[in-house]
Amino acid sequence: MKPMGPIPTWFGAEENMLLIGGCGAASLVDEAGDTPLFVYDMGIVEAQVRRFRQAMPDAVHLHYAMKANPYAPLLARMAGQVDGFDIASGGELEMALSAGMAPDRISFAGPGKRRDELEAAIFAGVTINLESEGEGRRALAAAEKVGKTPRLAVRVNPDFDLKGSGMKMGGGAKPFGVDADRAAALARAMIDAGADWRGWHIFAGSQNLDPAAIIETQAATIALAARLSDAVGASPPLVNLGGGFGLPYFPGDAALDIRPVGVALDNELDSLPDILRGSDFAIELGRWLVGEAGVYLTRVVDVKTSQGETFVVVDGGLHHQLAASGNFGTVVRRNYPMAVANRFGAAVAGDPVTVVGCLCTPIDRLGDKVSLPPVEEGDLIAIFLAGAYGASASPTAFLGHPSPRELLLG
Numbered sequence: 001m002k003p004m005g006p007i008p009t010w011f012g013a014e015e016n017m018l019l020i021g022g023c024g025a026a027s028l029v030d031e032a033g034d035t036p037l038f039v040y041d042m043g044i045v046e047a048q049v050r051r052f053r054q055a056m057p058d059a060v061h062l063h064y065a066m067k068a069n070p071y072a073p074l075l076a077r078m079a080g081q082v083d084g085f086d087i088a089s090g091g092e093l094e095m096a097l098s099a100g101m102a103p104d105r106i107s108f109a110g111p112g113k114r115r116d117e118l119e120a121a122i123f124a125g126v127t128i129n130l131e132s133e134g135e136g137r138r139a140l141a142a143a144e145k146v147g148k149t150p151r152l153a154v155r156v157n158p159d160f161d162l163k164g165s166g167m168k169m170g171g172g173a174k175p176f177g178v179d180a181d182r183a184a185a186l187a188r189a190m191i192d193a194g195a196d197w198r199g200w201h202i203f204a205g206s207q208n209l210d211p212a213a214i215i216e217t218q219a220a221t222i223a224l225a226a227r228l229s230d231a232v233g234a235s236p237p238l239v240n241l242g243g244g245f246g247l248p249y250f251p252g253d254a255a256l257d258i259r260p261v262g263v264a265l266d267n268e269l270d271s272l273p274d275i276l277r278g279s280d281f282a283i284e285l286g287r288w289l290v291g292e293a294g295v296y297l298t299r300v301v302d303v304k305t306s307q308g309e310t311f312v313v314v315d316g317g318l319h320h321q322l323a324a325s326g327n328f329g330t331v332v333r334r335n336y337p338m339a340v341a342n343r344f345g346a347a348v349a350g351d352p353v354t355v356v357g358c359l360c361t362p363i364d365r366l367g368d369k370v371s372l373p374p375v376e377e378g379d380l381i382a383i384f385l386a387g388a389y390g391a392s393a394s395p396t397a398f399l400g401h402p403s404p405r406e407l408l409l410g
């Protein structure tokens with residue numbers, strides 16, 4: 001037996017049927033038409049937003065990093081919940097605008113922005129978080145072409161990282177942002193060229209469960225923003241502090257308590273260096289807002305044995321939920337929390353089983369030697385933490401199976 005991560009505390013059952021947003025999993029599948037299906041409970045997303053607002057100082061804006069889940073109905077609801085969207089492509093720009101987010105609340109980060117993406121974003125009035133000096137030149141040229149004053153911020157590759165992060169995004173050589181020792185010169189050059197300078201974007205890491213590490217990084221981020229602003233000789237309108245709030249995906253993970261982070265940030269904002277006194281601050285989050293709200297439901301097609309090991313074969317797989325297969329940025333494969341949705345809470349019995357997807361590759365493994373109640377053909381397997389980096393982060397065209405269905409509740 002290999003352990004699995006903790007099932008998020010929002011979920012319970014009625015007569016052993018998993019409830020999502022108060023509805024039974026089987027009836028949700030009926031409503032959607034078939035499996036595989038992603039169900040998102042907007043009530044959980046809204047509860048996370050409330051949790052953030054309660055813990056963080058009022059002055060801190062909340063941005064949604066929409067690459068975590070760009071499902072259009074969810075995005076439209078998100079536009080009313082958060083203070084801004086962070087986008088990473090021209091496609092996300094179109095989705096953000098269609099969702100009703102105001103252009104002056106959208107910022108566009110990401111390496112390798114194409115000329116047409118820069119032109120569209122600058123024309124729309126979106127802030128570009130510059131990833132390099134070259135991108136600064138291309139943004140000015142794009143602005144000239146579309147006849148607009150560009151709104152430009154500088155993304156800084158900080159000289160520190162967020163300790164213990166699942167994905168390191170700062171510290172050392174990185175394709176993201178401009179090294180801290182060159183960031184002030186780039187901001188100054190953009191101001192001198194007539195751009196509307198919007199400030200700094202400093203993102204040091206992702207998927208962190210340690211409040212002390214996040215507190216330390218936020219303090220270092222504010223200090224770096226102050227130092228850079230002094231060097232520029234101008235106050236930044238906005239300091240985007242990054243994010244990094246993580247979720248408990250795996251055995252032994254405990255939920256991040258954001259309350260001490262809010263208390264520490266409140267103290268930081270009370271004693272800001274002079275140059276940041278008039279600045280706004282933002283935290284950008286993806287998975288922490290939407291990850292726990294999603295459940296991936298897939299049906300058991302076959303139960304078979306091979307050399308004494310039982311394989312449960314489902315109609316979904318890594319083509320929809322790559323992260324649960326362990327192939328999305330994790331070094332060691334570990335089990336996401338999962339359950340038999342129509343036997344939720346029933347006693348575990350028999351030997352552990354291995355839950356595999358329907359793809360013809362050995363990496364399509366959703367649960368490795370997990371302990372479940374007895375599983376039969378036709379049962380529904382629920383994989384939790386499917387609200388972020390699920391459908392849109394998976395190779396849906398691989399092997400020609402149908403795309404997953406999606407459903408937003410609440």
Ligand SMILES: *Cc1c(COP(=O)(O)O)cnc(C)c1O
Pocket residue numbers: 065067068086109203206207242243244245284285286287288388
């Ligand atoms: C992906 C990304 C995020 C969101 O990361 P999560 O771990 O989902 O919160 C935030 N900011 C930037 C710059 C990103 O690239």
